[in-house]
Amino acid sequence: MANIAAQRIKREFKEVIRSEEVAKCAIKLDLVDNNYTELRGEIAGPPDTAYEGGNFVLEIKVPETYPFNPPKVRFITKIWHPNISSVTGAICLDILKDQWAAAMTLRTVLLSLQALLSAAEPDDPQDAVVARQYKENVEMFRLTARHWTNAYAGGPNANPECDEKIKRLVDMGIEEHQARVALSSYNWDLERATEQLFS
Amino acid sequence: MLRFFISFFSSLFQMMIHILTTKKHIIQNVLSIYIKTTGGNISIDIDPKCDVSHIKKMVAPQIGLQPEELKVIFAGKELGDDIIIEECDLGQQSILHVVKIKPGNVQSKISASSTPNSKTLMPLCESLDDLMFSASSGSRTASISIGNETSTSDSLLDEIEVVANNEKSKPKKVHFYVYCPTCKKLTQGKLRVRCHFCKSGAFTVHSDPQNWSHVLESKQITGTCENDSEFCENILQNKEPTFAEFYFKCSEHISLGENDQAVPLDLIRPNLRQLQCLACFEITETIFSFPCEDDHVTCLDCFEAYCKAKLSDRQFWQHPEYGYTLACPSGCANSFIKEIHHFRLLDDEHYERYHRFATEEFVLQSGGLLCPQPGCGMGILADPECIRITCQNCKYVFCRNCLQGYHIGSCDPPEIQETSGTSGDCGTELNCDNRNGAGDDASRTTIKVITKPCPSCKTPTERDGGCMHMVCTRAGCQFHWCWVCQTEWTRECMGDHWFG
Numbered sequence: 297m298a299n300i301a302a303q304r305i306k307r308e309f310k311e312v313i314r315s316e317e318v319a320k321c322a323i324k325l326d327l328v329d330n331n332y333t334e335l336r337g338e339i340a341g342p343p344d345t346a347y348e349g350g351n352f353v354l355e356i357k358v359p360e361t362y363p364f365n366p367p368k369v370r371f372i373t374k375i376w377h378p379n380i381s382s383v384t385g386a387i388c389l390d391i392l393k394d395q396w397a398a399a400m401t402l403r404t405v406l407l408s409l410q411a412l413l414s415a416a417e418p419d420d421p422q423d424a425v426v427a428r429q430y431k432e433n434v435e436m437f438r439l440t441a442r443h444w445t446n447a448y449a450g451g452p453n454a455n456p457e458c459d460e461k462i463k464r465l466v467d468m469g470i471e472e473h474q475a476r477v478a479l480s481s482y483n484w485d486l487e488r489a490t491e492q493l494f495s
Numbered sequence: 496m497l498r499f500f501i502s503f504f505s506s507l508f509q510m511m512i513h514i515l516t517t518k519k520h521i522i523q524n525v526l527s528i529y530i531k532t533t534g535g536n537i538s539i540d541i542d543p544k545c546d547v548s549h550i551k552k553m554v555a556p557q558i559g560l561q562p563e564e565l566k567v568i569f570a571g572k573e574l575g576d577d578i579i580i581e582e583c584d585l586g587q588q589s590i591l592h593v594v595k596i597k598p599g600n601v602q603s604k605i606s607a608s609s610t611p612n613s614k615t616l617m618p619l620c621e622s623l624d625d626l627m628f629s630a631s632s633g634s635r636t637a638s639i640s641i642g643n644e645t646s647t648s649d650s651l652l653d654e655i656e657v658v659a660n661n662e663k664s665k666p667k668k669v670h671f672y673v674y675c676p677t678c679k680k681l682t683q684g685k686l687r688v689r690c691h692f693c694k695s696g697a698f699t700v701h702s703d704p705q706n707w708s709h710v711l712e713s714k715q716i717t718g719t720c721e722n723d724s725e726f727c728e729n730i731l732q733n734k735e736p737t738f739a740e741f742y743f744k745c746s747e748h749i750s751l752g753e754n755d756q757a758v759p760l761d762l763i764r765p766n767l768r769q770l771q772c773l774a775c776f777e778i779t780e781t782i783f784s785f786p787c788e789d790d791h792v793t794c795l796d797c798f799e800a801y802c803k804a805k806l807s808d809r810q811f812w813q814h815p816e817y818g819y820t821l822a823c824p825s826g827c828a829n830s831f832i833k834e835i836h837h838f839r840l841l842d843d844e845h846y847e848r849y850h851r852f853a854t855e856e857f858v859l860q861s862g863g864l865l866c867p868q869p870g871c872g873m874g875i876l877a878d879p880e881c882i883r884i885t886c887q888n889c890k891y892v893f894c895r896n897c898l899q900g901y902h903i904g905s906c907d908p909p910e911i912q913e914t915s916g917t918s919g920d921c922g923t924e925l926n927c928d929n930r931n932g933a934g935d936d937a938s939r940t941t942i943k944v945i946t947k948p949c950p951s952c953k954t955p956t957e958r959d960g961g962c963m964h965m966v967c968t969r970a971g972c973q974f975h976w977c978w979v980c981q982t983e984w985t986r987e988c989m990g991d992h993w994f995g
Contacts, residue, residue, distance in 0.1 A: 304776065
């Protein structure tokens, strides 16, 4: 790895560790390897959103050409969000693509992702299914996102109704995550989800 | 007897050593310079510790004039009699201009040299250093206050203020950085001046340049041409000012004459304000200062890394005026690098690549084509109506539309073959070197199988996950297209098969 990238990440790592956001437990950053090419980020779900109370883990890969090219970031924690793929965790955020600037840092990336959780941009989606639900039935979207936060990110708001529907599909021999995806995609309509799963 | 001989020889030996060492001492201190007069060139060897009046005395008899009638000009300034040559930053083989004082000017000359402050007659490069670093010490306050009023963000004077506040620290010498075509590297440059019209170095400026635009743009600073060319004589008689033309010389090699110039790299500067590199956060002695409003700087290593990163992604821009260039890595508006010689900082391999990409980009933007044959990549400017293209270099005949071997009838439908895509962004350019045919047959096949050409510029593009909305990564193209339809991205694509 190029020296500049490693040196820069070293500094940024220190910056994040000392930042007030870390002190407030809003973001977290860990090293995955010793040569600063891969890191593990963590952001807290912003208050007053469906993601409140959840902790979302991110995979951060630093390219050799960093900071002149953006870091490659994806969600490891499964999340229900229009700009984040519910399948791969890939993120659609301009600053991680063409709007990246060399003066940005891992700290600004983590904070921008946190901001993305507060304010989705359904017109520039990464996940079409989630985006459609967000636009057509925002209440249903919130419910689903809150449920995913509870199921995968340790969020406190369990929804017994959702859990019950998933349990019924699991009892039919469907894998839990698969069942959750199907129900989420069909606005928790058990009948249609079952139909899709067995078709 | 023997003892006598031994002592005799040893004293002789010591004397010889003494002579040899002192002679060596003298040789080291001789400065060979050329004196350019209206009558021709004179080569003289001088002791750098002597002053200008000494030179006048040496030269005067050779051109049949009295020392008092002479004026010595170097780098835009008449040198005062008491200036020590050593202080003038004069390299070996430098050229001094000696002219006869014109009758009308005698009075002014005498008054100038009789003022106690004859240091004003230092050569330009030296006085600029003085100007920048002794700003608070007084003697030149007039010109400084003018400078401050007009100072812009790239003003040389920005740095003066800082240094003036910091008076106690040891004054650093301001450097100009140049790309020297002789040394083939970045070197420190020396500022020189000549007449804009007759290009003669026998020229004195009326004022010092205050910022880079005074130096780089033409007709910014007026002066007096002391050369007897007819054209400049006419200008002088009409009482019109002539203009100074600034240029740079490399300070590392011995001057090869008046045409031995170096390109000023004005964005490379001494880091007088202790600015931090925006990429690695280090504070280095020399910085690359981007022409943006926020004064973003990088260290020279990071500038090189930036160029290489952008080059391998073909992310340089073909600017209509400046050429193939880059902007500030922070994405600031209007921050393109004007002087593309800055990219000479790249090593040979990357500079060669820069050059090739620049040429290709120019050909493509002029509506031309690049020969698709491996190992060729010749730029071809053909009639837009013409579909059958023959490469003049390798004789390959191909179809303008699909870049395959020439065929009659419509082009083959593009092969639909899905990639074993990993997750990632839309639109990754797979192999920029393919355009130049650098790849072998195996990689060519791979490129054919897993890529689709951008419908606009034909750049082979790999989709490694994400949606069907592709944005061509080639700077200057950035065409929005649909991976499925292989045409421009439309609302229909968005509604029908955005995610496949």
